[in-house]
Amino acid sequence: VKELFSSLGVQCNILELDQVDDGANVQEVLSEITNQRTVPNIFVNKVHMGGCDRTFQAHQSGLLQKLLQEDSTYDYDLIVIGGGSGGLACAQEAAILGKKVMVLDFVVPSPQGTSWGLGGTCVNVGCVPKKLMHQAALLGQALNDSRKFGWEYGQQVKHNWETMTEAIQNHISSLNWGHRLSLREKSVDYVNSYGEFVEHHRIKATNRKGQETSYTAAKFVIATGKRPRYLGIQGDKEYCITSDDLFSLPYCPGKTLVVGASYVALECAGVLNGLGLDVTVMVRSVLLRGFDQEMAERVGSYMEQHGVKFLRKFIPVMVQQLEKGSPGKLKVVAKSTKGPETIEGVYNTVLLAIGRDSCTRKMGLDKIGVKINKKTGKIPVNDVEQTNVPYVYAVGDILEGKLELTPVAIQAGKLLARRLFGGSLEKCEYINVPTTVFTPLEYGCCGLSEEKAIEVYKKENLEVYHTFFWPLEWTVAGRDNNTCYAKIICNKFDNYRVIGFHVLGPNAGEVTQGFAAAMKCGLTKQLLDDTIGIHPTCGEVFTTLEITKSSGLDITQKGCG
């Protein structure tokens, strides 16, 4: 490496670690800030290059020469590609730290032609409209309950889809606007253009009219997120919709087939059912893959008991349009995964929710050598969110091996900016991240699923406590007993540390959040037992858990407090 720089005529600052007193300490710190213990450890113009191999690779590709140039000629300190949860958080934090930042955001219209404003998936076609529609469905249930509590209105209550979507879209527009205002206030340049790399440190930005502009930056953050995947069968792009389209659909979807078993599929199916629509969910294998399967089955079971139809172990092979309209009529042919059986069904709407694909394949990453997972499109990063190209970082859903959640992206984006520009060393912690599935009966969880816990710790080293509970508000309303369920998984050999928390019940998100904080502080079964419950709530059930799965005792509630 020394010879290489010498041949390039570059003056190096060389610190020989074996010749200084605190060499070991320096090596320790280097390991912490660069994730590299070995020497040589090279930095060029404050950018961490890596070791010998990486430096030679960079020389080969021309990157090294670029870095060696005076870098004050870049247009920006940071360009963020993608104006979603992760991108905006990173950009704004960098701007607060005094850097010159640009955000590019561009929404390629869905096959059905749907598009939206600044803010990314969460704000436009994810968390926000999803939760609002979920609330609409819950209100339908509340209207039913209210009669038992003495509220009087005679008629069967109907739901107006357009009223709801208009109200939701109005709120989303206010959020789009708020984001634009926030960027302006922080002097972050925002361009509504599609960004692609053309060479090292340079992107071209193409707007809706096709006009191209070029920008350069010292550092880049890719936060382009994902879009719903299609089946690749006849009729899918022409006639099917996805979550990209559902929340702004200008007409009621009517009788709907939801294809998929992801939380997106189940949440959407739950909402549509709650609004009074005929809903069928077509599932290839298991529900909520990756989640605790016992909880997943309970989620599905509740939905089934409340009118959602499930077609298990089928996949669609063809979608045909029978009638045009808003909505029209579609015929779906599906094949069994177990044998030759095929079935047919007629629906007004087919909603595909079979997964999401990373938006990384068409942005010129190959031009600058950023490695992506060929199969998934996800970008592998180290624990400081750096790609294999030193000045290029990534946050959010496109990261390989990380959770696809808004708060995770926001946290990662913020901390990344602080490390890059604020001298911070803090890394994003990805363990014990809580989440909630907003199905009709909500499912909140933090930590390990029971299967994962058994895999990691072995069944005999675990104790699982569980119980059914009947929310007080459900009693008078005459709603199901022995349905809401609470479960914790404890590690016997670590003081009965709570390593998995699962709750199925109303307001699961509100319940789970605090317990996630407690798990971060090392929650144990004893501490749960020592804590007084708040009465009457659902959350208090965790302070009185007694029955273990291993005891085999019955957890059925007999109906009283």
Place this chain on the structure above:
Amino acid sequence: MKVAVVDYVEPSPRGTRWGLGGTCVNVGCIPKKLIHQAALLGGMIRDAPHYGWDVAQPVLHDWRKMAEAVQNYVKSLNWGHRVQLQDRKVKYFNIKASFVNEHTICGVTKGGKETLLSAEHIVIATGGRPRYPTHIEGALEYGITSDDIFWLKESPGKTLVVGASYVALECAGFLTGLGLDTTVMMRSIPLRGFDQQMSSLVTEYMASQGTRFLKHCTPSRVQKLPDGQLQVTWEDLTSGRENMGTFSTVLWAIGRIPETRSLNLENAGINTSPNSQKILVDAQEATSVPHIYAIGDVAEGRPELTPTAIMAGKLLARRLCGQSLDVMDYSNVPTTVFTPLEYGCVGLSEEEAMARHGEEHVEVYHAYYKPLEFTVAERDASQCYIKMVCLRKPPQLVLGLHFLGPNAGEVTQGFALGIKCGASYEQVMRTVGIHPTCAEEVAKLRISKRSGLDPTVTGWRG
């Protein structure tokens, strides 16, 4: 152990009585939360049209239907408790007990029949009953209390609630939510003993929802009018003037007194506090007589909450059986006031923290937030507020958490666990939020009171 339970409900001055289970089940937590839910559902019915539901407004409420449903559920709990005692072979006596001597009690049935029971250990858990302001003319004859409100078969109509306790505010809150004309008369501050900033936000929200507040007023007289309405005369302490008003119902919620007077405690030598009349106990819940114990609301210095009474009772039983030595920990007990906008809290109030540690050593993080569900419903979120009181010294140990908003009990429970684990501000901030919820705002508190910055969270600041 061979166990007997002796339970008896002295009818209220209005004649209300109830079955086995105590205050919580019959005239406390349970009916309170159910009627609170009825009131909340009224709010949801108003939200529904915004979300597309075609419900003609306004929707009227039938008190009778609700009361019957709530009362039926409570009766099922009474029954459930009796069955449970039977299953566990605990003898149940529905008699009014008092002490004959340290090991003997005398119980009288409703019919007057007497029974004597003796025991090696005795646990007094007689709780408390609402106080009547007997010095106020007409208070006893014409007013009701929380003992009666949950068992009314007819709507209370236009109601005056006298008091500033959580009982007063919760009752006034649900009455307003059910569409009834409700006024709260308070002598001084709301929710004495609770964080005062939070308490004002609670009453501010109630006022915005239509509850009338008569602050710094005390009633002097209650008279019955020929048409059956009640005329209340009160003094406005600020102006010194007298005022009058007419109500269908007057509800006294000015505190509770322990049920100790008729126990004949002197016969056993059990000491009570001269101020509160509550029974004096040590950390093992033992009274001045070693084999006699007291738990729950009747014991001096204990929080008056169901879950603490339950836990104290359980631990006591285990100690008596020699199964454990564990003693109850009464610190950091979380609680929630189920007013229209709910207030959940655990740990120290801001005032207590300042008093204990000094202002320079305390850091308070706070935020006003807007629940997502309020947006489309066009609800006012001005009082939705969170406050975390911490020690200023890193890692900033959390001393108290205060949450005002929907589902406050659910939000607070888990964080109470965190505080029990010794959570620091830094640890809470490293907890990733669940999106979108109200609870995540706790994990996003960044603005300190000391900074003077605007603590309003907007939807687009990550």
